[in-house]
Amino acid sequence: MNIPTSLKYSKSHEWVELLSDGTAKIGLTDHAQDALGDLVFVNLPEEGDSVEAGEPFGDVESVKAVSDVYSPVSGTVCGVNEAVMDAPETINSDPYGAWLITVENLSQEDDLMTAAQYEDFLQSEE
Amino acid sequence: MELKTPLYQKHLEAGGKMVPFAGYLLPVQYGTGVIAEHMAVRTSAGLFDVSHMGEITLAGPDALANINYLVTNDCTDMVDGQVRYSPMCYENGGVVDDLMVYRCRQDRYLLVVNASNRHKDARWIEEHLTGEVEFKDISDTIAQIALQGPKSYDILKKLCNEGDIPAKYYYFKQDVSVHIPGGVAGDGPIAVFSSDGTAAAPKPDVITCVVSKTGYTGEDGYELYCANEDAPVLWQALLEAGEEYGLIPCGLGARDTLRLEAAMPLYGHEMDENITPVETGLGYFVKLNKDDFIGKDALVAKGEPAQKRVGLKMTGRGIAREECPVWLEDRQIGITTSGTHCPYLNHAVAMAMVEVPYSAVGTEVEVEVRGRKIAAEIVKLPFYKKGQPQEK
Numbered sequence: 001m002n003i004p005t006s007l008k009y010s011k012s013h014e015w016v017e018l019l020s021d022g023t024a025k026i027g028l029t030d031h032a033q034d035a036l037g038d039l040v041f042v043n044l045p046e047e048g049d050s051v052e053a054g055e056p057f058g059d060v061e062s063v064k065a066v067s068d069v070y071s072p073v074s075g076t077v078c079g080v081n082e083a084v085m086d087a088p089e090t091i092n093s094d095p096y097g098a099w100l101i102t103v104e105n106l107s108q109e110d111d112l113m114t115a116a117q118y119e120d121f122l123q124s125e126e
Numbered sequence: 127m128e129l130k131t132p133l134y135q136k137h138l139e140a141g142g143k144m145v146p147f148a149g150y151l152l153p154v155q156y157g158t159g160v161i162a163e164h165m166a167v168r169t170s171a172g173l174f175d176v177s178h179m180g181e182i183t184l185a186g187p188d189a190l191a192n193i194n195y196l197v198t199n200d201c202t203d204m205v206d207g208q209v210r211y212s213p214m215c216y217e218n219g220g221v222v223d224d225l226m227v228y229r230c231r232q233d234r235y236l237l238v239v240n241a242s243n244r245h246k247d248a249r250w251i252e253e254h255l256t257g258e259v260e261f262k263d264i265s266d267t268i269a270q271i272a273l274q275g276p277k278s279y280d281i282l283k284k285l286c287n288e289g290d291i292p293a294k295y296y297y298f299k300q301d302v303s304v305h306i307p308g309g310v311a312g313d314g315p316i317a318v319f320s321s322d323g324t325a326a327a328p329k330p331d332v333i334t335c336v337v338s339k340t341g342y343t344g345e346d347g348y349e350l351y352c353a354n355e356d357a358p359v360l361w362q363a364l365l366e367a368g369e370e371y372g373l374i375p376c377g378l379g380a381r382d383t384l385r386l387e388a389a390m391p392l393y394g395h396e397m398d399e400n401i402t403p404v405e406t407g408l409g410y411f412v413k414l415n416k417d418d419f420i421g422k423d424a425l426v427a428k429g430e431p432a433q434k435r436v437g438l439k440m441t442g443r444g445i446a447r448e449e450c451p452v453w454l455e456d457r458q459i460g461i462t463t464s465g466t467h468c469p470y471l472n473h474a475v476a477m478a479m480v481e482v483p484y485s486a487v488g489t490e491v492e493v494e495v496r497g498r499k500i501a502a503e504i505v506k507l508p509f510y511k512k513g514q515p516q517e518k
Contacts, residue, residue, distance in 0.1 A: 037155060037159055037160055037379070038159045038160055038161040038162075040445070040467040041443070041444065041445060041467070043443075043444075059496075061444075061445050061467070062160075063160045063161060063164075063379060063383055063466060063467050063469065064154065064160060064379050064382075064466075066445070066447075066496070
């Protein structure tokens with residue numbers, strides 16, 4: 001399992017990159033894309049929508065099932081990855097490059113794990 | 127506690143993601159993924175473990191009469207080596223299961239039933255038998271492997287004599303010798319020792335199977351029935367023979383997307399104890415003019431159905447699965463029974479039971495998916511026909 005050390009992780013298998021301009025970039029981890037299988041649809045919020053830590057902000061659909069995606073942070077959506085909506089399969093092939101949304105006005109973080117903690121968490125889940 | 131099929135180890139070795147299904151652990155997909163597995167069946171070939179299916183034999187002078195009383199289709203004009211599909215109904219016309227009737231001989235039949243209904247069907251059939259007929263549930267001794275796709279004949283021909291391969295769809299051959307390359311004939315060594323010091327029984331050079339030209343994918347293909355202990359060797363031999371054609375093992379995920387694309391009904395979705403086969407669109411397999419059968423009176427009394435199965439093509443963004451309400455403006459006209467994204471067609475489809483007056487092909491409807499209404503259109507079934515080119 002690929003778990004970049006520069007990122008933070010949520011228990012619901014999202015990754016967060018806290019950027020230098022104070023915004024957060026959010027995506028799905030390698031474990032998540034592997035568990036979901038071939039993704040064919042992504043439903044994302046719009047710029048200006050608010051997101052809340054621990055609450056779903058969208059969903060991803062594989063051939064077999066649909067899964068909510070949870071926000072690890074609270075704030076306002078300032079960017080939506082249109083490219084990933086057109087090509088959901090890039091989440092499978094490049095989970096850390098295929099970001100979903102960026103969020104500003106960060107107010108709250110859910111309990112976020114480091115890469116090492118996430119790796120332990122994955123092992124304990126098995 | 128789930129059961130394992132004889133091919134469980136093979137699935138693990140091939141990287142199968144095992145899930146519980148109908149009381150068995152089966153691969154939903156392998157490392158290749160549902161889409162690649164689906165496309166393999168449409169363009170070359172795929173191999174499926176379907177050992178979880180149930181097999182029941184009925185033999186004796188009254189076997190045929192019993193079968194014809196239990197099922198809605200007419201089996202009296204079948205010939206040896208023929209297969210016939212039929213629903214089996216309750217007295218009220220709802221469906222117990224849909225199954226395949228294999229006529230081995232005039233007084234000997236094999237019934238192949240859905241894995242999820244095997245115990246229910248066995249009890250139902252046994253309870254309703256009359257006269258001179260012997261019932262056996264042989265499901266636990268029989269394994270089944272499905273080889274499906276345009277290359278399946280070329281692959282099977284490498285292992286079987288051409289005359290042993292059924293030529294026509296819905297026919298089968300018994301006692302087919304499948305030749306196992308590298309196998310050893312009966313009176314060879316008792317064990318073969320490999321360089322790591324382990325000993326294994328040598329694989330046989332021939333496995334005897336029933337081979338039917340049937341399938342649940344909408345492609346040419348075969349279903350092979352063998353004894354449990356022969357299944358791993360047969361599976362391996364087929365995979366090796368098919369490698370040059372691109373044959374890969376395929377899981378339950380692809381099995382479902384393939385049958386949905388071909389608009390084949392699935393028990394528990396398009397039909398169940400509350401849906402008659404006529405409503406499901408299987409009226410062709412219900413012979414109301416034959417002698418009495420279970421459910422005949424009710425089906426005759428019901429007359430023309432008030433709801434019917436239609437196909438939906440999702441035109442808006444989203445995938446509808448089962449149990450999504452179907453709306454025509456502000457009136458709910460039905461509910462979906464199955465749905466998915468179709469890898470070959472590259473769009474989402476669903477099947478739904480819809481009130482007959484609103485079921486015309488071309489009707490623009492909305493399907494409610496997790497609180498959102500997504501645009502869809504009623505289309506002709508099947509969504510996919512064998513050999514149809516991909517649009518893009």
